[in-house]
Amino acid sequence: PADRLNEVKAAGALAKFRTGGLTAEAIPSVDTLASFLLGCAERKLPFKATAGLHHAIRSVHPLTYEANGPRAAMHGFINVFAAAAFAWHGEKQISEILSDQDPFAFRFDNSLHWRGLSLTTEQVACARKQFAHSFGSCSCEDPVRDLQSLGWL
Secondary structure, three states, rough: HHEEEEEEEHHHHEEEEEEEOOOHHHOHHHHHHHHHHHHHHHHHHEEEEEOOOOOOOOEEOOOOOOOOOOOOOOHHHHHHHHHHHHHHHHOOHHHHHHOOOOOOEEEEEEEEEEOOEEEEEHHHHHHHHHOOEEOOOOOOHHHHHHHHHHHOO
């Protein structure tokens, strides 16, 4: 909610948002996450994303390491950070970026491209330094493996 973001900003702190958990219900909707990112961007309030960002691109994955455990669509860290960078630079329609499950919709060269939108490397670096500070994952290996499987590492 906006009031909470205002309180965090007034305290001089970073905002924090949980992006997942052990049940499908623990994963916030795309619209909820978009609202958070846009609210933070409007306030120039840096954030950290925690829990659930194990994979590069939004897709359905097991929520635990248990055999036959629950599965759900999990947010992708590329989706989240691309959406955040675009939000930081004024783009309001970021729900589509967050919900995109096509890794080929994201392209990287001297710019970040998502479908018809682009940001320069300098713009991405600015958003990373001033806005999208970090994310937490229960595994250090899952994010790296995902990037490797996409040929991005």
